[in-house]
Structures are given as structure tokens and as C-alpha cells.
Amino acid sequence: MKSSQYVHFFFSNEPLFFLEDLMTRQGGLLWVDKYRPKTLETLDIHPEWTEKLASLCEQGTLPHLLFYGPSGVGKRTRIYALLRQVFGIAIEKRQVEHRFLKVGEPPKEVELTTITSAHHIELCPADVGYNDRLVIQEIVKEIASSKPIELGNVHRGYKVVVLHDIDEVSKQAQQALRRTMEKYTSCCRIIMSAESVTRVMEPIRSRCLGIRIPCPKKEEIEQVLQKIAKKEGLVLPDCYANQLVTQSKGNLRKAILLLQVGRAIAYPFSQQQQKKNEEEEESWISSQETGWDWERLCYDIANIVIREQNPKQLCNIRNKLYELFCHAIPGDMIFRKITLHLLRMMDEEVAPQVCHWAAHYEYGMKRGSKEIFHLEAFLAKVMYIYYSHIHTQYSMAWMDD
């Protein structure tokens, strides 16, 4: 890759006219994007971290950072807010590029989407798949090894490389990152985001300041939802907000998206849903009317297992699994959804077995490559467990391996 491609980003002054453009576009955005906090001051949740981040910026120089925590808690939002604090408004001017690059020897073509501004570049090496090592070795190193061009008032002496989903990246690629991180500290900072820190290797963790963003509290999510509803001029009944909070399971993004979907389908938020909530919260969550379409398909599968246990139904399940598979829904997510739903509907006595085998087959899936085989084997197993459970009510023999 030629570095000349990059040069032009670092020359621009700080034109403000694009902000105008930003404002005009705001109207059509989803609420989750429209009301995303842009600065550290406006962050709603986890104030303790907000303070620490702000003080980090005041020091004038940043360490390498590793943000980790579950999905939808605001890792990326914090990264942007932090960059905004450090580099000012210029960071808002971002360009998306999709490139075809030749890397490695012999050269292989890889596709990569990057988001760039004058001060930072953002990429997700895991997107490249098998060749992620080459991307880290060549591209990240090349960006990191050159000094940023001085840009007057906001010059900080370094630029920032943001690497997303670093836990999805292969071991080799992580190895390749190790040295780069140390060697070019004079002109480059690396900020990473990950869902699970255990999949990030020790040497990388030790080179970064780890920042764990936990799930927001229920009240915090509810506050955010009420705030958005107020801005949009909606009446959001407490019980409805409560449902969203329970359903989102600490995922703020999901909560806001669900709120908007609920608004689009029916407003004012219906009375019926409130009633259901009063009756029994659990059943409402598992009912088939809510959740995303892929979640509902997972519930369907679990329901079939409970209802009937025979090869014909396993065939039926296979077709449904293939539907999920075709839409690239990740296997571990399917495992989780189905297992949780099964646990909700099955007797307590079989629950430990189901959990055990879910873990067993999911581990197998991670080691293998064809997800569907493992899912099918798991569901066949559950069928058998459940079948023998309801037929031999008294003897609770554990399955032998």
C-alpha cells in the first residue's frame, strides 16, 4: 500500500462547514445514532470512568488503551468522545473508505474498510479473516511508523490507530501487534476495543491501560430511555420502559433500538403490553411477538424440541438452523439463545444437563468449522435428554458420555 494515499487527510484545515451538513442529516438518523453522546461531558452512564478519561486527556499524552466490556455498553462511543477531547472537532470529520489492498508475499488481495480522520484511522482487522496477520504486520505498522504532519493548534505529536474487535483477531496477528506497539510509541497510540479480554493475549494486555466498561444499571438505562422519549416528545410509561430494560439485558443500544421499533409499530405504547407485564414478566419476554426476527427463530427451534422429539422434527429444526446459518448469525449466539429459552421451559432437573451439553457442543463448535453439525448434535442430545426425562419420571440417571 502506498502511504501517499493517506497524505491528503492530514493537510486539511479545520473547516466547520461540514458541521452544518451533519446537522441537516440528523433528522433521519435512528435515535441510537442521533442521541449518541459526542463528548465526554455528555456521556450519560458510568460517570466514574468519564472523569478518569478526562483526566487522562489533561495529562497531554495518552497511553495505549484497551476498552473491553459486553456489546452495547458504549465502548466505541467512549473512544470517539475521548478522541474528540484530545483532537477537538476535527475528529468529527471522518471518511469511510473501502479498499482492496495487496499485502504479503506472494501478494494477496484483501478487502478492508477503514474510517479515517486527520488524526486517526480506524479499522477492524478481524474483517479480513484469515489474512489479519498481514494487515497488522504491514498496514498498521506502516501507519504507526510515520510521524503525523503538524497541524497548528491541535498538534499532539501523535496519531491514533483504533483497532476494533481485537479479541476476534488470530493469535498470530496479536503477536504481530506486540512489537509495533512498543516501537512506535513516539508517534502513535493504539486504542483497542474487545468484548472479552481473555481472548486478548497477555503481552498486549500488559502494554495497555485496560478500561472495563460494565453493563449499565437498570436505572441508568431507564433514565437514558426517558431522556430520549422526552426529547422526541413521547410519553413513555414506566412499565413499558421496564420491559425494554429487562429485554435488553444491559445492552443500551438494543434498548434504544427496541424503543424506536416499538414506536414505529404502535404509538402510544399499547396498554396490552402493560397488562402482560403485570401478569408475568417472564412469559412476556419469551413470547414470540417480541425480539428480533432471528431471536424468534431460535425460540421456535427450542419450542420444537420441547414439543416433539423425533428425527422428523430434527429435520425440521435443521431447516430452521440453515435459515439462521444463511443469514450469518454467529453460532455461539444461536447456542446462547436456544439454551436460555430451553432452560426457561424445561424442568429444573434437566437444566444442569442441558447447560453441560450446551457448553460441551459449543466448545466443539469453536474447534470445528461447520457450526451447523454441532448445533444439530446438541439439539438431538437435548431431545434425547428431554424424551427420556418425561418418560422415566423417577429415574434421573445422568447420560453417560
Added chain:
Amino acid sequence: MKRQKSSTFGEIAPAKRKRIHKRISESDDEANWSGQEDNVIGEELGDVTQKKPKQSEPPSPKESIVKSKKYFQKGPWKHTISPPNKGKKAVPTGSPESLQGLTFCITGVLDSLEREECTDLIRSLGGRVVSSPSKSVNFAVVGLEPGESKMAKIASLKIQVIDEDGLFDLIRARSTANIWKGQVETKTKLEETKQKKPTIDNNIAQSATCSELWTYKYAPCDLSELCANPGAIKSLKEWLVNWKAASLSQEGSKNKGKSSPKAVLLSGPPGIGKTTAALLVSKELGYFPMEFNASDTRNRAIVSSTVGSVINNQTLNQFGKDKTTSSVIIMDEVDGMSAGDRGGIQELIQLIKKTSVPIVCICNDDSSVKVRSLANYCLKLKWRRPLASQLRSRLLEICKKEGFENVDTQTLEKIVESCHGDMRQILNLLQSWRSHSRNLTYSDVLERMKQDGKTYEEMSIFELVKSLFSPGEWLSRRLDNYFMDPDLMPLMVAENYIISREASDLKKLVEASTSIAEGDIFNDLIRRQQAWNLMPVQALFSGIYPGQLLQGPFGDMIHFPSWLGKNSTRSKNKRLTMELQMRMSNNISGSFHAFLLEYLPCLRSILSAPLVNSKDGVSDVIERLDAYYLSKDDWDTLMSLSLEQKGHTELDKIPTATKTAFTREYNSRDHRVSTASAIRVHKVNESALVEEGESMQEETEVVKKEEDVQDMTLHDEEEIASKLVRSKGPSSSSKVSSKNSKTVEKGMRKNKKSTGKK
């Protein structure tokens, strides 16, 4: 309830299946678990306890699910109808010649024997089997659902009709009758011993030359001895005869254009006499053959120095007595010119252009990439596999010379058939058998074929799967069958284990599916760490063990693995999703999975809900699309990615009138298009150009436009800042993107085709 779908069998099959299964399932009709899907769990509890004792009974046809997709319409259907009482009857062991002189014709599905087995049985007892009834046929063996035309013919010829039991009775009767014919037998034996005497002498003579390979011993030394491909040989001969005149006339009048090429390319499968023919033809016409084959290095330099020096030469012989002799170059195994012979083919082509001696090139496959360029400069002649009838007399002759006893034509035909007409292999086989014994009866051949592992070459992938699941098969044989296609077999087994009748035993089903899953782990180890020594382990887990557990007949037709097709759909959808994410990535936040699992379903409902009830929502939706730089095409993709069931998708809920209004409204407005997409479109288009090669003009123009846009963004800072290309309505880029999506679809279809072929 899936009955309707079961008509996805071949054209004839459904009726057949139904009738056959009716017979089986009449007795256990109550056992149909008619599969009411909407059972409440409470009801089900009661039901299941009732069903339990019947579980071991074979599931009725209603049970079996038929996938709506079928991969091979004509392929496997006939194998799926197995004889109803397969393996349940005792097959009589008649005396070897009990059916001597009788001719049979088989039609329909027999009661306990597969068609093949029955044929083998009759042949091994000396009978003859023909495929269609004629006057010479003595008996017609008729099973279930015989062919109509055959039956009509049988009736008109008044052939005696028997069923399988009749055949068995016949065999038994005639074998006992043979004992009575004792006297006759002794007579024939006497005659045989008379014949034997000279052959013994023969034997002694041959034992001296035993070390010689038969392939050389019986190599044809005259054109008349070549059994097959008379047409091709004739045209080769003509070409060589005309060569001198043709090359002279070509030199004389270069402007005349096309005349017969200066080289010839013989192609065909191995062992059928291409090289031999080339050598013999050149010999007969008085040429001196010079052979270059894969044992010589044939790169550019060497070809030009060795062959190149020959093409302008005259042979020494020419100065001797026979002035007419000149050489001919035979380039054998040209498709074997590989990495080490870089540039060899190009050099050869150059030589062909200026040669003054005829060049004969020989290869196995004239459509392979390596040979294709060469083929343009050659006269192409195809060698076909010889038919059994063509080889028969020659083989008979050889067998007699070598002292085989009791050789009959049927036996030889079977050998030819299972060797696919490879004469060289047949001779090698015969020689190895000859060292054991002098007998060569039909049953001997079958037995030996099994030992030598020749039979399963004839099996299709569907039969291979069946053999994995067939009871009483040897482990080693199953392993061999598995390794006929170790890539496809795990998929085939995983696809079909579930329709085995034994699968109704849940415990076995669980064992099998778990084993398949474990096999997948090994597969990953093998591929990722190159641990090829684990192949047999994988075979055990993903093929042999499930087959062993669930051995027995299948309750349904065998399917081609759907994983292949689904996987390519998956990668297509993944790509589309990534593209959407890329367009939107300036405004959204979250990883690919977050986008896929949360944004997409949300966007689907938000972008469709306003359109469901009224047309007022149109501008709202367009505003949202614009905010995220999405086009109408993107909206379509978004909706197509829905996971809802067919008929209940978001798209189905929108009235058609609203849809058209939406399209009209969208086209009438100005839209923002992300440059990111433009760059991408440009890139993909390049490959599309190469692929299609048509409408070049038009598309390059569009591409140029895109390039202009890029240049602009490079130079004009304002453009960089806004990052937007304003384009109107169905503008150039949107056109291109729709074209682009079309090419993607085309690619998909191609993918499917290739997997289908597999």
C-alpha cells in the same frame, strides 16, 4: 402433511414409491405418527407414551421429510427403491452351468435382489442377461412396477414370465436336473481332456517366456491388430499421408490461408492405444518416429534445442537406400508438461509453425488449460474407450494362447466393463490372475474384482453413501468407499444420516450426530494444521461410525449435501451485510455482529413499518435512507435479508401500490451517495468486465466517470471534506451498483452450478 412435497422424486419414482410403501405400511398404518405440529405439550405427553412401543417399526412414508430442493433430477432415484425384502431370502446356489444356454431379461424391482445382484447371479450360472426383450429371450424376470414398454414387448413375443421366486425355482430345478445329466457331463469332460493336451504343451512353452509382460507380448505390431477407434486411426493416417503435400502447398502459397494443420493432437483416456497407434501409423507410412515423453525435460530451452534441431533435419536413412523415409516427432504426454517444463508448450507451438516434419502430440484431455493453447494449432483427434465387443475377440485370442480355460464372452465383457476399456490394465490383470490359476469363470472374476478393489470405481457418490450404511459390510471396505471422496462424504453422511430408518431410535441418532460433530473437529485439525495422518480418524468419526450405528435402509431418497449451497448463500448474505455496514459506518457504532444482530432487524422494521398502512410514510423512509447514505437498492437488499417466513416478510406486508409510489418518489429526488460505495463499485466492475467481456464500451465509460470522481476527491479539498457525491436519481453510480448486484448474482449462480457438478 409433507405429502404434497414428496412428489419431488424423479419423474417415475413417486408412483413407484407410494405403491411399494403402501405394501409395507399397510400393516402398521396405525403406527403413523401423523406429525401434528401444533400439539400442546400436555397432549403430547400422553401421545408419546402410546407411541413408544412402536418406535422400532419403520417410519411410514408420511414420516419422511422431503427437502423441497433436489439436486439431481435423474440421478439417484433408481437406487432409492431397494427391494422390499432385501437380503431376506436364501439365494439358491445352483451348479455352475445350470442356466447354460438360457437368456433372461429383467424388469422392475425384484423382491429380494438388486438388479445388479440378479444379473450377476444369472451370469455366474452360465445364463445370459439382455436389457431389452427379443426373440432370443427365454424368460422374463418381472418384479414390482415393470417397465410398460418392456411388458408389452414381452407379451407380444410370448416370452415366459417368471418372478424372482420362479427364477430361484428354475435354478434349483435345473441344478438337480444336472445331476441326472451325469452322463452327458462325462462326455463333455472327455472332450475337454482331449483339448487340454495341446494346451499343456503350450504352457510349457509359455513358462519360458513368463517374465515378459503381456502388454508387450501382445502389443499390436500391425495396424490391423488395433481393435478400436478405426475412424480416428484412419484420419490420422490420412493426415500423415497428406502431410507432405499439404506442407509444400502451404509454403508455396502462404496467403491461401487455412489448410490442414502441421501437427495433430491425439487425446483420450489412458491405456487405449494412442501412442501405439501413432507409432504404428508412422511406421506403416515409412516414417521414422522420434518420441519425446514426460521422462524428458521439456522446458523452452531444451525443446528448442533438441526438437528444434530435428525439425529441419533429414534422417540418415534418407541418404541410404530408402530415400523416402523421414522422421516424425511424437510428443507424448504433453499435458504432463508442467512446472519444470516452463515455456515448453509455447516453444512447441513455435516449432509447429515452422516445422518441416510432422509432429504428433498426445495428451489425455484436450480441453485442459495447459493443452488448450496448443490445441489451436493442431488437428484434434479424439480416441474413445473401446467397446467390450471390440476387445472381445482379441482378448479371447490372448486368453486361449495363455491357456485359460472356460473363458466365455460374458466374463470378458465384465472385465472390460470394470476396467473402463483400459486394454493395458486388462492385460495386466489377466496376467496376474493367470499366475494363480487357469480358471476364468464369471464368478471367479467377480470375486477377484472385489479383492483387487476394482468394483467400486463404478459406484456413484449416492451408492457410496448407501454402502456406508449397508449392514454386514466390511470395515475396510467402508473405509475404502469413504475415501473415494473424503471431501464430500462427511457432508453426504451428515445430510442423510437423519433419514435412515434406524434414526427413530433417539439414542442412536444422538450418538451419530455427536460423532459427526466430532468428525468436524478433526476435519478442522487436518486442514488447519496439515495433520493429514488424522484422515482415517476423521473417516471413522464422520462416516464409518454413524453408518455402523444407523445401518439399514433409508426411509427416503438420498440427498446431495445442502451445506454447500447454504454456505454460498451465507457468504453472499454476509457480503451484502458488510456492504450495508460499510455504507452506514460513518453514523453507526458497533461491530459487525452488533450490526447484523441488532441494527439490521431494527432497520428492517423501521424502514418498512411506515409503509405498511399508508403512503404517507414514504418521505419518512427516504429521509432515513438518505441520512445513512443508503440507496433504494440497499433498501431492497435490506428487506431481502429478512429472516421471517415466506409470505410474512416485511416486504410482503407492504401493499404494491405503496411500493411503486415509494420507487417513484425515490427516483424523483436528489440523493447522497457515499464515495466509499463508488470506489467499491469501480473495483468490482473491473472484474465484471473481464468476466463478461460484453457491453464493454458502456461500462468503461461509467468506470471513467467514477475515476473522475476519485481524482476530484484527491485534488479538491472541499470535496474531501463533504465526502459526498451528489448525484441525481437513477444516476450513473446507482446504475452501476444495480449492474454490480447482477454480476454478484451471476457469480452465485455459477457457484451453485459448480457445486451441483461436484
